[in-house]
Each structure stands twice: as structure tokens, then as C-alpha cells.
Amino acid sequence: xxxxxxxxxxxxxxxxxxxxxxxxxxxxxxxxxxxxxxxxxxxxxxxxxxxxxxxxxxxxxxxxxxxxxxxxxxxxxxxxx
Numbered sequence: 873x874x875x876x877x878x879x880x881x882x883x884x885x886x887x888x889x890x891x892x893x894x895x896x897x898x899x900x901x902x903x904x905x906x907x908x909x910x911x912x913x914x915x916x917x918x919x920x921x922x923x924x925x926x927x928x929x930x931x932x933x934x935x936x937x938x939x940x941x942x943x944x945x946x947x948x949x950x951x952x953x
Contacts, residue, residue: 877933881926888918 892911899906 878929879926880929881922881924884925885919885922888915888922891918 892915895906895911895914898904
């Protein structure tokens with residue numbers, strides 16, 4: 873059983889930031905030449921996309937909680953304290 877809920881927005885933000893790190897590491901290693909301004913659209917676009925995905929996932933999560941019957945226990949109640 874999962875210990876926490878899946879958060880796709882954070883996963884997407886991490887992927888874009890790791891990609892930016894790989895691009896800068898390749899530039900520092902001499903594999904290719906990257907202009908200093910090239911990663912600004914990549915990082916800002918990735919963070920904006922991650923924010924949108926996070927908001928959509930939160931809305932879906934809230935909607936599923938609202939549709940769940942009131943008598944059903946939340947999934948975290950099964951875990952030992």
C-alpha cells in the first residue's frame with residue numbers, strides 16, 4: 873500500500889529540473905555549447921506545466937473524495953500508527 877498519494881506535478885517539476893542540470897553538465901563537460909539564456913524557457917515552462925498538472929490532480933483528488941460515501945474509512949486508516 874502507498875504511504876503517500878502520487879503527486880504528478882512534483883514529478884514533472886523534478887524531471888524538468890533534472891533535464892536542466894543535465895544540459896548544464898553537458899555544457900560544462902564540453903560535450904556541447906549551451907547559451908546561458910537557453911534554459912530559462914525550459915525551466916519556467918516546466919514549472920508552469922507542473923503547476924497546471926498539480927492543480928488538475930488536486931481537483932481530481934478533491935472530486936474523488938467528495939464522491940466517496942461518508943461511511944467508508946479513508947485509506948490511511950488501515951496503516952498502523
